[in-house]
Amino acid sequence: MGMEKKIIRFEKNGPARTGLAKMELDTADFQSDLPEQHVHVYYEDEDLGLNLGVWTTTDMQELFGPYPGDEFMWVLEGQVAMVDGDGTETVVKQGETFCIRNAIPISWKQVGFLRKFYMTYDNPNAATPDIASADGGVMVIDADMLKSGMKKMGSTDPFEIGGEAPVQHDNIAFTNDAGNMFVGMWDSTAFKSEMKPFPCHEFVQLLEGEVTITEGDGTAHDFGAGDVFFIPEGTVCSWNASGYIKKFYSILDTSA
Numbered sequence: 001m002g003m004e005k006k007i008i009r010f011e012k013n014g015p016a017r018t019g020l021a022k023m024e025l026d027t028a029d030f031q032s033d034l035p036e037q038h039v040h041v042y043y044e045d046e047d048l049g050l051n052l053g054v055w056t057t058t059d060m061q062e063l064f065g066p067y068p069g070d071e072f073m074w075v076l077e078g079q080v081a082m083v084d085g086d087g088t089e090t091v092v093k094q095g096e097t098f099c100i101r102n103a104i105p106i107s108w109k110q111v112g113f114l115r116k117f118y119m120t121y122d123n124p125n126a127a128t129p130d131i132a133s134a135d136g137g138v139m140v141i142d143a144d145m146l147k148s149g150m151k152k153m154g155s156t157d158p159f160e161i162g163g164e165a166p167v168q169h170d171n172i173a174f175t176n177d178a179g180n181m182f183v184g185m186w187d188s189t190a191f192k193s194e195m196k197p198f199p200c201h202e203f204v205q206l207l208e209g210e211v212t213i214t215e216g217d218g219t220a221h222d223f224g225a226g227d228v229f230f231i232p233e234g235t236v237c238s239w240n241a242s243g244y245i246k247k248f249y250s251i252l253d254t255s256a
Contacts, residue, residue, distance in 0.1 A: 003044075005232050005233075007213055007219075007230070008043055008052075009223075010228040020040045020056065021039060023038060036057070041053040043230055047124070048121075048252075050120070051118075052230055053117075054116070055118055056115045059111055064107040065106075070099070073098055075097075075115075078113050079091060079092060083106065084105065096142075098138060099138075101137035101139075104131050106134045121181050141184075143246075150171045151169060168188040181252050182249075182253070183249070188241060191240075194238060195236060195237065196236065197234050200253045200255075201230070204229050204231070204249055209225065209241060210241070210245070212239075213240075233254060
């Protein structure tokens, strides 16, 4: 945990040395009995309101109310039902990726065990918006649905390419109300980028291909399909993809 500008690989059980920590819970937050929940926070910036990690829970249902922040999640085990004010459930299953809009009126209903990777953004300096309906506020990010809307990019931002320019496509599926968090799907042909500071916070779920990301001190990270990692804003790094790659991403742009 912390704000070090280093690439972070996520593991479903947390780091081997520490694992997951049991959370202290408040009965006032639940309309069910208290569950048992564990978490490992891989990165946290309290001033910004950014938090990323792996989290587990047993059966429970939270109180109905404003959801605390914009959140991007990949369900590793189990499934969850998000319940709106009319009792309508949006079910997200194991293996699915989804995001939730900040402050929508909703309740997390959990039957059985769940494990997820997550990125949450909840600006501590912003008032909670008054949102009357949860309609459209829970979005499952489906690669097949996004594929038809992929558009060829006119630039290779945020990469400065060394050598032949790749062909890259993008489809933004979700933009938060603050206009600074973006969730979508991106792909690229093979490319190599120059070493430079990364301009935003980015959480990556790699869907296809392989990439080596090298930090400014020479540390190299090899990622393949199914891997999840986080690049803090300002991390000096270069990317080397020897072939086609595709990813889901959640970006927080502090300059927006």
